[in-house]
Amino acid sequence: MAALEDRYNDETLVRFTYAERAQLRVLHQQQDAKFEEIAGLLATELGLSEADARAEAEVAIETWDEEIETENVSSPANPGLQKLLSEFFTITNDIANIRDDMIAREFG
Numbered sequence: 001m002a003a004l005e006d007r008y009n010d011e012t013l014v015r016f017t018y019a020e021r022a023q024l025r026v027l028h029q030q031q032d033a034k035f036e037e038i039a040g041l042l043a044t045e046l047g048l049s050e051a052d053a054r055a056e057a058e059v060a061i062e063t064w065d066e067e068i069e070t071e072n073v074s075s076p077a078n079p080g081l082q083k084l085l086s087e088f089f090t091i092t093n094d095i096a097n098i099r100d101d102m103i104a105r106e107f108g
Helices: 018-048 048-069 078-105
Strands: none
Touching: 018 048, 018 078, 048 078
């Protein structure tokens, strides 16, 4: 799990308020944990190694993201995976909202 300072450059990081940085730390930790849940589910259900499960989780997240962008979200055959992906993207949207608020405040 990457530290907040590893996710944002110094110039960007200082533009967030203290409260926003605290929220981002928590949200990124939650996002990392959710990724691990997705990979763990795929490893268990598909009998994949850890590395293969992580790669498959990346593909599932990317596919879900593309479907959301095109408003063509299909239900994966696995409702447990669908739930985890939905939760992952809720966290992702919360992170994006904080970044958008900072950008609006800093750059008008």
